[in-house]
Amino acid sequence: MTSVLTDRRSSSVIVVLLIAAIVEFLELNMIYVALPAMYKEYGDPAIVGWLVTSFALVAAVAAGIGGRLGDVIGARRVLVGALAVAVLGSLISALAVSFPMLLTGRALQGFSGAILPVAYGELRRVITPARLKTAIGLLSGGAFLGAALGFLSAGLAIQYFGWRSIFCLSAVLGVASAMLCLTLPRPTASTLRVRDIDFVGGTLFAPAVAAILLGVTQLRSWGIGDLRIVGLLVAGIALLGVWVSYELRHANPFFDIRLFRRPRFLASCVGIALFSAGVLSLAVLVSPIVQQSPATGIGFGLSASVYGVISMALAFVGFAFSPVGGLLSQRIGAARAAIIGATVSTIGIVGMMITLHSSVAMFLLFMVLAGNIGCAMTWASFPNLVVEGVPSSRTSEATGMQQVVKQVAQAGGLQLVSVLLAGGAVAGPGGAAVLTESSYRAALWYLVVLSVLVIPVVYLARRTPAEDVSEAAATTVPVRAGVAGEPS
Structure with missing residues (x-):
């Protein structure tokens, strides 16, 4: 199922897949910048929040199903199809005359959630083993770069053209990315026919x-x-x-549940669940504390615009360190790289607790360690754990399942952090809720515990014997008549 390309050709494939990943995470993050404008137009924040929830629901399902289809019918078809549906969603959102229409378009945009797991599988198919893990790290960095560009482009577009313009922008980028995906290599023949899926x-x-x-x-x-x-x-x-x-x-x-019998794959899923429920929930805590007035007893008093610019700059830091996680995975193994990343994140979160009453520069320095440098290195290591633990013909499927675990765990983590923060809130001027130092510390301790737990989980994976990831090892169950050699 593999067809390794020359370094020059494979570099162009990496660029095409990276652009597609950037589009996915741009569409995910751009909505956050538009929320205040949508609150004014549609009123109820709880209703508007469905624009985030609907995308997450569809993206989780698309990651799993799209990943499996990518292994069967080829990455090019799945990527172009997912981007086409996402472009349709962008156009519907831009032209929406009612909230249900806008919500429908936003849900269709969630089909872009299939991009990353399919892209991981394509990388494994065409990239030489010597470059694979570094390339996966670079591709994982698309999450940070997409977020940075999403914040920047959405902010400028909304300021000058209104919130509908962000969907026009995402439609244009989606079309451009789909056209680039058409240049990807044709898939090798699959032993499984579509009607047998x-x-x-x-x-x-x-x-x-x-x-x-x-x-x-x-x-x-x-x-x-x-x-x-x-x-x-x-x-x-x-x-x-x-x-x-x-x-x-x-x-x-459709999904081979037996993959969870592979220790490295199981560890990657448990590890990414802990990581997503913990470190990836950091933004929910950081945003209020850096913008809360120091007069309340805790906070740094930054304006929303200043914090937005800082967030964009820090996202580029995350992108820069993602290839480091891939390079470490290549040199010392994905498990060790994940342990290093989780350790850096833990140090950063502890530092944030220590500097709650220090300067904003010191607090943000430790935040960069936790949420950008350590996060990027760990994030890039988990798909490489999958590469070490499953046959190449199951890469998209396995990373898709891993992304589903990540989505569910992150949703739960965001809710729990929000509950911890709200638990210590007090009434401020005008009756508005004000978060206290105790609520921030409770949430930070929760993040420390989950970040620390990632380390022994991944360590156990490192201690397991190397697994057979050959295509022969993929064929573990009987195959129906007429479907020869299909891996299960």
Whole structure:
């Protein structure tokens, strides 16, 4: 299933995939800049918040399903298809005459969530082993670069042309990226035909993940005891159990649950869950503390615009360090690289606690260690753990499953950090809630604990014997008649 290219040709593939990843994360992050303007137009912040939730729901499902399809029908087709649907969503959002229309367009944009796992699989197919892990680190950096460009471009577009212009911009970039993806190498022949794909397994997977993710994201709004929350979580978990049972019995499962028997893949999923629920929730804490007035007893008093510029600059720092995580994975192994990144993040979070009453420069320095340098190195290491633990023909599928775990864990982490912050809030002038030092410290301790837990989880993966990731090892279950050699 592999077809390694020359260094020059493979470099062009890396650029094309990086641009696609940037589009994905630009679409994810640009909405945050537009939220204040949308609050003014549509009123209720809880309703407007669905523009974030709908994207996350669809992106989680698209990551899993798109990853599997990328292994079967080829990255080029899946990437172009995902970008085409995302462009359609951008156009619908730009032309929206009602909130439901805008919400529909935003949900369609979530199909871009398929890009990253498919891109990882394509890299493994065409990049030489000597360059692979560094290339994966660079591609992971697209998350930071996309965020930086999303903040910058959305801010300028909204200031001069209004919030609808951000969707016009994303549509143009999506079309350009799709055209570039058409230049990707043609996929090698797959032993699995499209009609043999387990679409029932893919269909059961989607509502199960969506129900769980929706229940988690609405915990704060609806309350933990709300019957809607309980119903969504119970229904999602039950359907997930049905799905797992079905996939384990299927000869050519849409998602091979048996991949979780591979220690390195299992460790990568547990590790990224801890990492996503912890360090990736850092922005929810940092934004209020740097903007809160020092007169309240805690805070640095930066304006929203100044903080926005700083966030953009720091995102570029994250992008610069992502290849470092890939390079370390290449030199010393993905597990050791992840441990180093998690350690740096832990030091940074502890430093943030120490400097809560120091200068804003010192606080932001430690924030850079935690949320940019350490985060970038760790983020780039997890897909490389997948590369070390699964056959190449399952790379997109495995990284797609890993991204689903990441989405659900991050949603839960964001909710928990928000609850910890709100738990220590007091009434300020005019009745507005003001966060206290105790609430910030509680949230920071939570982040420290999860960041530390990443280390032993990944260490256990490093201690396991090297796994057989050959294509022969991928074929572990009987194959239906007429479908020769399909890996399970």
